[in-house]
Structure formats: structure tokens, C-alpha cells
Amino acid sequence: MSEFNNLSSKIIDLRKNIVRLSSSSDDYRATALNLIAEGLVRDKEMIYKANSKDMEDARENNTTPALVARLKFDEHKLQGVLDGIKMVGESEDPIGKVLERRELDDDLLLEKVSFPLGVIGMIFEARPDALVQIVSLCLKSGNGIVLKGGKEATESNRALVKSIKKSLENSKIGSDWILLIESHSDVATLLKMEGYIDLLIPRGSNKFVKFVMNNTNIPVMGHSDGLCSIFVDETADVAMGVDVCFDSKTQYPSACNAVETLLVHKNIAKEFLHKLKTKFDEKKVIIHGDETVQSIIDCVPAITEDWDTEYLADEIAIKVVNSEDEAIDHITSHGSHHTDAILSQDESNIKKFYLSVDSADVFANCSTRFADGYRFGLGAEVGISTSKLHARGPVGVKGLMSTKYLMRGNGNTVAPYSDGEKNYTHKELSIEKEAMCK
Amino acid sequence: MSEFNNLSSKIIDLRKNIVRLSSSSDDYRATALNLIAEGLVRDKEMIYKANSKDMEDARENNTTPALVARLKFDEHKLQGVLDGIKMVGESEDPIGKVLERRELDDDLLLEKVSFPLGVIGMIFEARPDALVQIVSLCLKSGNGIVLKGGKEATESNRALVKSIKKSLENSKIGSDWILLIESHSDVATLLKMEGYIDLLIPRGSNKFVKFVMNNTNIPVMGHSDGLCSIFVDETADVAMGVDVCFDSKTQYPSACNAVETLLVHKNIAKEFLHKLKTKFDEKKVIIHGDETVQSIIDCVPAITEDWDTEYLADEIAIKVVNSEDEAIDHITSHGSHHTDAILSQDESNIKKFYLSVDSADVFANCSTRFADGYRFGLGAEVGISTSKLHARGPVGVKGLMSTKYLMRGNGNTVAPYSDGEKNYTHKELSIEKEAMCK
Numbered sequence: 001m002s003e004f005n006n007l008s009s010k011i012i013d014l015r016k017n018i019v020r021l022s023s024s025s026d027d028y029r030a031t032a033l034n035l036i037a038e039g040l041v042r043d044k045e046m047i048y049k050a051n052s053k054d055m056e057d058a059r060e061n062n063t064t065p066a067l068v069a070r071l072k073f074d075e076h077k078l079q080g081v082l083d084g085i086k087m088v089g090e091s092e093d094p095i096g097k098v099l100e101r102r103e104l105d106d107d108l109l110l111e112k113v114s115f116p117l118g119v120i121g122m123i124f125e126a127r128p129d130a131l132v133q134i135v136s137l138c139l140k141s142g143n144g145i146v147l148k149g150g151k152e153a154t155e156s157n158r159a160l161v162k163s164i165k166k167s168l169e170n171s172k173i174g175s176d177w178i179l180l181i182e183s184h185s186d187v188a189t190l191l192k193m194e195g196y197i198d199l200l201i202p203r204g205s206n207k208f209v210k211f212v213m214n215n216t217n218i219p220v221m222g223h224s225d226g227l228c229s230i231f232v233d234e235t236a237d238v239a240m241g242v243d244v245c246f247d248s249k250t251q252y253p254s255a256c257n258a259v260e261t262l263l264v265h266k267n268i269a270k271e272f273l274h275k276l277k278t279k280f281d282e283k284k285v286i287i288h289g290d291e292t293v294q295s296i297i298d299c300v301p302a303i304t305e306d307w308d309t310e311y312l313a314d315e316i317a318i319k320v321v322n323s324e325d326e327a328i329d330h331i332t333s334h335g336s337h338h339t340d341a342i343l344s345q346d347e348s349n350i351k352k353f354y355l356s357v358d359s360a361d362v363f364a365n366c367s368t369r370f371a372d373g374y375r376f377g378l379g380a381e382v383g384i385s386t387s388k389l390h391a392r393g394p395v396g397v398k399g400l401m402s403t404k405y406l407m408r409g410n411g412n413t414v415a416p417y418s419d420g421e422k423n424y425t426h427k428e429l430s431i432e433k434e435a436m437c438k
Numbered sequence: 439m440s441e442f443n444n445l446s447s448k449i450i451d452l453r454k455n456i457v458r459l460s461s462s463s464d465d466y467r468a469t470a471l472n473l474i475a476e477g478l479v480r481d482k483e484m485i486y487k488a489n490s491k492d493m494e495d496a497r498e499n500n501t502t503p504a505l506v507a508r509l510k511f512d513e514h515k516l517q518g519v520l521d522g523i524k525m526v527g528e529s530e531d532p533i534g535k536v537l538e539r540r541e542l543d544d545d546l547l548l549e550k551v552s553f554p555l556g557v558i559g560m561i562f563e564a565r566p567d568a569l570v571q572i573v574s575l576c577l578k579s580g581n582g583i584v585l586k587g588g589k590e591a592t593e594s595n596r597a598l599v600k601s602i603k604k605s606l607e608n609s610k611i612g613s614d615w616i617l618l619i620e621s622h623s624d625v626a627t628l629l630k631m632e633g634y635i636d637l638l639i640p641r642g643s644n645k646f647v648k649f650v651m652n653n654t655n656i657p658v659m660g661h662s663d664g665l666c667s668i669f670v671d672e673t674a675d676v677a678m679g680v681d682v683c684f685d686s687k688t689q690y691p692s693a694c695n696a697v698e699t700l701l702v703h704k705n706i707a708k709e710f711l712h713k714l715k716t717k718f719d720e721k722k723v724i725i726h727g728d729e730t731v732q733s734i735i736d737c738v739p740a741i742t743e744d745w746d747t748e749y750l751a752d753e754i755a756i757k758v759v760n761s762e763d764e765a766i767d768h769i770t771s772h773g774s775h776h777t778d779a780i781l782s783q784d785e786s787n788i789k790k791f792y793l794s795v796d797s798a799d800v801f802a803n804c805s806t807r808f809a810d811g812y813r814f815g816l817g818a819e820v821g822i823s824t825s826k827l828h829a830r831g832p833v834g835v836k837g838l839m840s841t842k843y844l845m846r847g848n849g850n851t852v853a854p855y856s857d858g859e860k861n862y863t864h865k866e867l868s869i870e871k872e873a874m875c876k
Contacts, residue, residue, distance in 0.1 A: 016770075023793035096793075102815050108804060110814060117826055118796065198826055219827050240849035247851030332454070354844050354875035355461035355534075358556065366546060366847025375855070376548055376843065377540050377864035388555055388636055388840040389657050390827040402826040405814065406792050409804025411678035413685035417813070426815035437792035 007189045010179055011146060015119055015196045017176040018144035022116045024173050026093035029139055032171040033089040036136070037082050039167030043159070044078060050159035051128060058152050073128040073156055081132045084380070088136040091379060094397050095142045096435045103427040107410040113435045114401045116142035118198035121190050123212070125203055126150025131160050135178060137380055141400040144177040146197065148187055150204075191216040199400070201383050206310070221399060223386040225336035226256025227310050228368045231327040231353065233344035234267040240365065241343040242275050247367040248341070250283045254312045256384065257339050257361075257371040261307065262318045263327040266292070269320045273297050285314045292320035307334045324349055328356045335359065337386050339371040360386055360393035408436050445627045448617055449584060453557055453634045455614040456582035460554045462611050464531035467577055470609040471527040474574070475520050477605030481597070482516060488597035489566060496590050511566040511594055519570045522818070526574045529817060532835050533580050534873045541865040545848040551873045552839045554580035556636035559628050559656070563641055564588025569598050573616060575818055579838040582615040584635065586625055588642075629654040637838070639821050644748070659837060661824040663774035664694025665748050666806045669765040669791065670710055671782035672703040678803065679781040680713050685805040686779070688721045692750045694822065695777050695799075695809040699745065700756045701765040704730070707758045711735050723752045730758035745772045762787055766794045773797065775824050777809040798824055798831035846874050 021029075040047070051073040058068050100112035120143050124130050131149055138145040149157045161180045168175035181190065190197065194217045201221050202212040210224040230248060232241050248259035264272055269292065277297045280287065288306040289299035299318070306317040307330070321327045324342075331340050341363035342353040350364045361371040371394065373381025378396030385391045391399035416422040459467075478485070489511040496506050538550035558581050562568050569587055576583040587595045599618045606613035619628065628635065632655045639659050640650040648662040668686060670679050686697035702710055707730065715735045718725065726744040727737035737756070744755040745768070759765045762780075769778050779801035780791040788802045799809040809832065811819025816834030823829045829837040854860040 019766075019770075019794050019796075022796075023790070104808070104813065104815060108808075112831075115796075219825075237849065243851055244849055247853050251852050251856065328457075332457075350846075351875055352461070354842075356457050358457075358460075358553075359842065361843045361845065363845040364847065366845055366850040367852050369852035370542070370546070370845060370847075370850070371843070375542065375852070375862065377542060377862065387657075392841050393550075393843045403830050404792075404797065405799045405809075405831045407799065407801040407804055407808060408788075409802065409808075411675065411682055412804040412808070413681055414689050414805050414807035414813070415685050418689065424813065424815065437789055 005189060007181065007186055008193065011119070011190070011193050011196050014144050014146070014177060014179050017174070018116075018119060021139070021144065021173045021177045022095070022118075022142040024142065026095070028172040029142070030089050032139055032168055032173050033085050033136060035167040035171050036132075036139075036164050037085045039163050040078060040081065040132070040160075043163035043166070047073060047156065047159045047163060050155040053155045054153055063152060067126060067152065070125065070127045071152055071156070077129050081129050084133050085136050088140050088380065091140065091397075094140065094401055096438050098431040098433070098435045099403060101429040101431050101433075103429055104407075104424050105412065105422065106425065108412045109408045109436070111406045111436055112403050113406055113437060115404050117400055117402045119144040119146065119196060120400060121146045121148075121193075121197040121200040121218070123148045123187065123200070123202045123204065124150070126152035128153050128156040128160055131157055132164075133380060134382075135164055137382060137397055137400065138177075139173075141397050143400050146179045146181060146190060148181045148190070151182070154182060191218065194218050198402075203383060219390070221383050221385050221387065221391065221395060223256060223336075223338060223384050225310060225386070226258070226338045227261065227308070227334065227336040228257060228259050228339045228341075229261040229263060229331050229335055230259050230341045230343060230368065231321075231324065231331070232262060232264045232268060232272055233324060233342060233346060233349050234265040235346040235349065236265075236268060236272070236343040237345060238268070238272050238275055241272060242279050244341070244343060244365065244367050245276060246279050248369055249280070249285060249316055250314060251367070251369050253314050255369065257368050258312065259341075259368050260310050260316060261330075261334065262316060263321045263330055264293075264318060265324075265327075266320050266322055269293075270296055273318070280316075283314050285316060288315070288317045290319045293318045310336075324352060328353070331357055331359075338384075339363065339368045341366065341368050360384070406436050443627060445619065445624055446631065449557070449628070449631050449634050452582050452584070452615060452617050455612070456554075456557060456580075459577070459582065459611045459615045460533070460556075460580040462580070464533070466610045467580070468527050470577060470606055470611050471523050471574060473605040473609050474570075474577075474602050475523045477601050478516060478519065478570070478598075481601035481604070485511060485594065485597045485601060488593040491593045492591055501590060505564060505590065508563065508565045509590055509594070515567050519567050522571050523574050526578050526818065529578065529835070532578065532839055534876050536869040536871070536873045537841060539867040539869050539871075541867055542845075542862050543850070543860065544863070546850050547846045547874070549844045549873055550841055551844050551875060553842050555838055555840045557582040557584065557634060558838060559584045559586075559631075559635045559638040561586045561625065561638070561640045561642065561650070562588065564590035566591050566594040566598055569595055570602075571818060572820075573602055575820060575835055575838065576615075577611075579835050581838050584617045584619060584628060586619045586628070589620070592620060629656065632656050636840075641821060657828070659821050659823050659825065659829065659833065661694060661774075661776060661822050663748060663824070664696070664776045665699065665746070665772065665774040666695060666697050666777045666779075667699040667701060667769050667773055668697050668779045668781060668806065669759075669762065669769070670700060670702045670706060671762060671780055671784060671787050672705040673784040673787065674703075674706060674710070674781040675783060676706070676710050676713055679710060680717050682779070682781060682803065682805050683714060684717050686807055687718070687723060687754055688752060689805070689807050691752050693807065695806050696750065697779075697806050698748050698754065699768075699772065700754060701759045701768055702731075702756060703762075703765075704758050704760055707731070708734055711756070718754075721752050723754060726753070726755045728757045731756045748774075762790060766791070769795055769797075776822075777801065777806045779804065779806050798822070844874050
């Protein structure tokens with residue numbers, strides 16, 4: 001970069017400042033979290049007032065009720081946020097966890113230890129409570145954060161960041177590791193800050209996530225597509241299968257983990273499709289079926305594009321297949337490696353599905369809708385990743401961590417080992433003891 | 439990609455074929471490794487003959503003795519390769535290892551399990567033995583491999599791949615997961631195969647690795663720079679410090695983990711620099727010193743570029759600093775986040791260095807030259823990564839693995855949990871038992 005605009009310089013400064021946070025003790029970070037919680041209570045009227053302004057604007061702009069509900073920040077949301085801060089504060093310190101410990105020689109000790117990634121760039125929806133959750137997670141995990149919230153929450157986000165920064169002034173870690181950005185041009189600058197931002201986490205529409213992935217050299221954690229499939233094996237329990245397919249499709253159809261394609265084994269197709277159709281009719285689910293499906297139930301004839309369509313609505317593509325292999329091939333060719341499930345009572349078919357389907361989440365006999373950080377028990381979810389590197393599937397605070405190899409010697413040199421005078425002992429040691437950096 | 443050349447189609451086919459390897463049992467893979475070893479012995483005369491041709495060409499082209507030594511494939515190298523295959527075969531199965539196991543409810547079990555990344559693109563130096571090592575590691579870890587070796591080893595690589603493929607025809611996993619490519623235009627095609635190649639591992643010159651990183655959207659594991667520094671704290675043991683600095687600089691100066699910059703605390707500078715100079719003079723190490731260094735010992739005046747120079751030779755930059763903070767700032771601004779060390783007898787200074795220096799390897803009181811997969815006890819090293827995501831520092835077979843979340847239910851749906859009828863138990867379980875896919 002030959003020229004820096006104002007935001008670039010701020011991000012470069014932020015990166016320099018994070019060492020105070022990233023090298024801080026868990027005690028300092030816990031105290032800072034408490035200060036933030038106390039501050040939010042202290043400043044709540046200021047925050048509610050800012051949020052009212054956002055809510056008014058939203059109503060004037062005919063914003064959808066769902067967005068307005070997410071935008072609201074009231075006593076109830078504040079309590080949720082305070083509970084969240086408490087939970088994050090009490091969770092295990094993710095910094096300086098020993099992942100491997102090995103003696104290389106009597107007086108040479110190696111440890112692989114977890115450390116913060118550095119600076120996270122988080123682009124998220126218009127949910128003020130999400131801002132507090134993200135800041136808490138970054139504080140706990142020792143990562144600097146550049147925040148860009150949905151524009152509908154502009155006033156609320158400003159008020160929250162003002163309160164948080166004020167509270168942190170009195171802490172040992174300061175507040176210069178948080179930066180709130182607002183405009184589209186700020187996002188454009190953010191995407192160019194390779195080397196200063198370690199990880200971008202975009203949340204929002206598929207289109208937006210894809211745009212971020214295609215317009216930055218910074219690693220991106222996220223998922224742009226969620227074309228999930230269910231294979232109904234010939235041994236599937238029909239009643240159970242119908243329930244699972246109904247839940248996977250209709251429980252929340254606009255979610256990325258909702259099912260979009262059903263692959264039904266020919267030997268079970270007739271019985272299964274009739275019962276499924278009856279159930280789907282309750283919610284008026286539109287079925288796009290291949291020729292065999294059309295010969296069994298009343299449906300819309302499927303066209304080629306249907307096998308690659310993420311409906312995100314009460315709509316589904318159904319194909320009859322001759323074998324598990326055909327189902328797996330279909331998922332490999334058309335799926336998005338997000339979440340796929342098999343319904344089967346045959347152990348070897350289930351194992352084959354687990355081994356052969358190359359997706360972040362591979363399920364048997366349960367709804368695809370379980371693919372979620374909270375449901376998985378990961379604590380707070382920072383995102384869902386369809387990348388195969390670093391983190392895959394729902395990602396918790398672990399996804400914000402990197403590692404360092406720490407070594408402690410007593411003047412050890414490599415020459416005697418290379419010359420054959422000394423030999424490495426390479427003894428694996430317990431990882432229970434605290435890291436040498438603590 | 440709108441048009442596919444011949445190589446693109448081959449890589450797309452290879453990707454389809456890998457499921458036979460990636461879903462195979464450890465027994466099948468062990469048998470295949472044995473077949474490869476037996477085959478190399480069977481075909482050794484053919485391989486030696488091909489290697490002789492490469493050696494002749496290399497001598498005619500006045501190739502350096504070091505390259506010729508690496509290029510040679512004889513009885514001794516064959517034995518090394520056979521030992522390596524045996525070691526890889528006997529190592530723990532990296533596929534299907536349970537990393538987390540959690541009960542979500544009585545009848546809903548979640549496992550995070552290790553799985554192969556997919557297809558690795560490996561571009562490596564003219565070392566025929568490295569080809570066999572890479573193929574063995576990919577076989578063991580269930581990854582398909584596209585190989586591009588140094589051009590000086592063309593005949594040897596062809597002979598080795600011919601032997602390996604012939605041996606694998608008789609195995610349960612086949613040989614269609616290995617592809618040898620040869621030309622520069624093949625590499626250009628490889629770099630464009632996003633979505634079909636999961637990870638590129640380029641080995642070679644800094645310039646080449648940087649070229650790869652800048653010319654592909656495929657994730658790259660590697661390191662382009664190795665600007666390693668040592669900070670000599672005021673409490674350092676002078677004799678130990680001189681030994682460690684001498685080893686770090688001169689034991690193998692062209693390695694990426696050789697030290698390039700020394701930062702010496704002002705309170706120890708006089709004594710330390712005099713003794714270091716005496717030792718460095720044994721190897722005629724050229725010292726580029728700042729003004730204070732110039733006032734203490736005879737040296738070349740350092741210019742601004744010296745602080746950013748990776749000499750990869752018997753040459754070093756030395757600066758006197760006023761504090762540990764100044765040293766850390768210098769490393770943050772000029773280092774390459776590869777390997778940095780502190781020499782100190784002060785525990786709190788060592789801990790501060792561990793916490794504040796953001797590098798893959800952070801050492802105390804030992805040579806930077808220890809930063810290496812073999813020395814670290816990782817078994818075979820696939821590369822050294824300066825990325826902070828996925829894998830950092832020397833990388834063993836773990837770096838070739840991804841994960842899947844496997845879930846097993848009994849018809850479970852999300853609705854009753856969302857409606858508050860049921861609650862998750864989220865009970866952490868032991869990871870000792872085999873994965874549900876086994």
C-alpha cells in the first residue's frame with residue numbers, strides 16, 4: 001500500500017497496541033469484562049436512547065419485523081448480554097493452553113501453546129447484543145477487533161462502543177484494541193489490510209459473504225453456501241425419516257443448515273414419498289421431483305438447476321437414487337460441503353456415509369438443523385466455516401486462536417546433534433502443567 | 439473455469455477418485471505402503487538407471503555439488519527411503535481420530551473427528567527420496583497428491599512414480615490418487631485449480647514460494663521469509679550467548695532458521711560484542727553494526743536495509759538496544775514471524791518475550807536452528823508454516839488433516855429444543871473410544 005487513509009493508519013496503530021491485551025493475564029481480562037458489564041448498567045439509559053433512535057428510523061424505513069426484533073436493545077436484551085459476559089469471563093482461559101509438550105533433550109523443553117490470532121475483522125448483522133458478545137469473546141481470547149455492524153444499528157453500536165471504551169479506560173488492558181467502523185468505504189479499506197487483519201468473519205447474506213471472499217487476500221472464516229442434502233437409505237425407518245426431513249426443511253427454512261435436496265433410495269421411495277408428501281402438505285412445501293418422484297406423488301417437475309438451488313424457503317428438490325453410491329456422488333457433485341445426513345438402520349451404510357461424504361457436518365438419523373455452535377455445545381459461536389483448513393463447521397472461541405512453539409534451553413546448540421555427538425530424546429510429556437510463558 | 443486443458447481434467451478426475459483412498463482402513467493403507475517398499479526393491483535397477491541419467495545431465499550442466507548430492511539415488515538413499523516407509527506405516531492412523539466427543543442429549547452423540555484434507559499440491563526440490571516420502575505421507579493420511587519435483591530429477595521421478603503406481607495396482611486403494619506433473623505450464627494450471635486442490639505446499643527459494651502465494655487462490659502452506667532475530671538481554675550468560683549466536687548464525691547459514699539480526703542490550707554490549715567478534719572471526723562472519731556497535735568492535739556500518747535483510751550467509755546485522763521493549767518492537771517491525779530467541783537469565787524477561795513476540799517459534803537460551811520438524815520430534819516434516827491459521831511453525835502429518843463433525847441420532851429433530859420441550863445435556867465424554875465412523 002503506497003498511501004494510507006485515516007482508517008488504514010488506525011488499523012495499523014490498533015495492531016501495534018494489541019500486545020497489551022494479548023499478553024495480559026486472565027485476571028486482567030476478567031476484571032475488564034466485569035468493568036464492561038458494570039459500565040453497560042451505568043450507561044443503559046444512554047444506550048436505550050440511542051437504540052430508540054435506530055428503532056424509529058427502522059420503522060420509518062419499513063424494516064421487516066424480524067429485523068426490528070433483532071435491532072431492539074432493552075432491559076431483557078441487556079440482561080442476556082450481562083449473562084453472556086459472565087459466562088465468557090468464567091470460561092477457561094484460551095490463551096497459553098499447552099497443546100503439546102515434548103522433551104527434546106534433558107535440558108531442552110518444547111511446548112506448543114495456544115495464542116491469540118491477532119486482529120479479527122468482524123462484519124455482522126444489525127444486532128446490538130451481538131456487538132457486546134463479539135467484544136467479550138475477543139477480549140477473553142486476546143484478539144484485537146475491528147467491528148462493522150449492520151447500518152440499521154448505527155446509533156446503538158456507537159453508544160455501546162462508547163460505554164465499553166469508557167469502562168476499559170480504567171482497566172489494565174485499555175481500550176485501544178477496539179475499532180468501530182461504519183461506512184461501505186471503510187469495509188473496502190478493511191478488506192485491503194492484509195498483514196494487519198489476521199482473520200475476517202463476515203456474517204450476512206450468501207451474496208455478501210461471497211463478495212468478501214472474492215475481494216480480499218485476508219483469510220476469511222465463513223460459509224457462502226448451505227446446500228444440505230439428506231439421503232434416505234432403503235433401510236430407513238419411514239416414520240422417523242419423515243419427521244427428520246420435515247424438521248430439516250421447515251423448522252427454519254431460511255437457515256443455511258436447512259435441507260434443500262432429498263435423495264431417496266428406489267426401494268423405499270413409494271412408501272416414503274407418500275407419507276412425506278402428506279406431512280409436507282401441512283406447511284405447503286413445494287416439491288421439485290425427478291421423473292420417478294413425479295410418477296409417485298404430485299409435484300413440480302425438477303429441472304437441472306434444482307439440484308444446485310438453495311431455496312431457503314418451504315421448497316425442496318427430491319430425486320430417487322439406485323444406491324448409496326449414487327447418493328454420495330450426487331452430494332459430492334452438487335452439495336456445498338456444509339451439512340449432509342443419512343437416514344438408515346444399516347450400520348455399514350452409515351459408516352460408509354461418514355467416511356465418504358466430505359462435508360463439515362455428516363449426520364445420521366437426525367435433523368440437519370442441529371449444525372450450530374450453540375447446539376453443538378461450543379459455547380458462543382463465532383461463525384460456521386466450510387473451509388477445510390484451520391476450523392471447519394460451527395466455530396467457537398478456539399477458532400480465534402493460533403499457536404506458538406515455545407522452547408526453553410540452557411545454551412543448547414544444534415551442532416552437536418548434527419555431528420552425531422548428541423541424540424534427541426523426543427520424550428512426550430504430560431500437558432497438565434502450566435505453559436512456560438505463565 | 440470455462441475451458442479445461444488435459445491436466446485440469448486429470449486433476450478433476452483425481453479428486454473424484456480419492457474417496458477410495460480417504461475412506462480406506464489403516465490396514466489397507468499399511469498393505470499398500472508395504473507393496474510400495476517391495477516394489478522399489480524390485481525396480482531398483484530401473485530407478486538407479488534413470489537417476490544416472492539425471493546425474494549425468496546435472497554434471498554436464500555444472501550443477502552445484504550440493505544439488506548433485508541431493509539428486510543422487512543409490513543403495514544408501516533407497517535404504518533411507520525404505521526405513522521411512524516403515525516408520526510412516528507403523529505410525530498412528532491419523533484418519534478418524536476423535537478430537538472431541540460430546541453428548542448433546544441421551545440419544546444424540548457428537549464427535550469431532552480428523553479426516554484427510556483432500557488433494558495436496560506439492561512442489562519440491564530435486565530430491566528423488568523426498569518424492570517417496572511425500573507419497574508415503576499422503577497415502578498414510580489419505581490425501582491425493584499432485585507432485586511437481588525439481589526438473590533436475592525428471593527421469594528419477596518418472597521411474598519412481600512408475601514403480602509406485604505399478605505396486606499400487608495390486609492394492610485395495612489403487613494408484614489413481616497420484617499425479618506427477620513436470621512443466622512450468624503444468625504448475626501454472628495447478629495454481630488455478632481452486633476447489634480441486636485443498637492445499638499447496640511449495641518448497642524452494644523465497645522468491646518461488648512468494649510467487650506461488652501471490653498467484654493462487656488455493657491455501658498455501660509455507661514460508662517465504664526467515665528473518666530470525668536473537669535478543670541478548672542484559673542478564674544473559676555471555677559465554678552461553680556467544681555459543682548460541684555462533685551456532686544460530688554459522689551452523690548452516692543458508693537455512694531459513696539461521697539468525698540474521700542480533701539485538702544486544704546496552705548494559706552487556708561491550709563485553710558480549712568483544713567475545714562474539716572473536717568467535718565470529720573464526721568463520722569470517724561479516725558484521726553490519728549500528729553506531730554503538732561500531733564504537734565497540736570493528737565492523738561494517740549498518741544501513742537501513744540491513745535490518746530487513748535475510749543474508750542467508752556468514753553475515754549478520756547487530757544493533758544495541760536500550761531495553762527489552764525496544765528489542766521486541768524491532769522484532770515486531772522487521773522480523774518475519776518465523777523464529778526469534780531471547781538469551782537471558784531473568785525469568786520475567788523470558789516470559790515477557792514468550793508472550794509479546796508474535797512468531798511461530800519463540801525460544802529462550804537455545805539456537806534458532808532448532809526450529810525444524812525433525813528436531814521438534816514431529817516425525818516427517820511436510821513444511822514450515824508462517825501462517826497463523828491451520829498450522830504454524832514446523833508442520834508434520836497433522837497439517838495434512840482436516841476435521842468433520844459426525845453426529846448420530848435416533849430420529850432427533852430440532853423443534854422440541856427450540857420450543858423448550860427438551861434441553862441439551864452437553865456432556866463432555868472421553869475421547870478414548872474409537873470414532874463412530876470406524
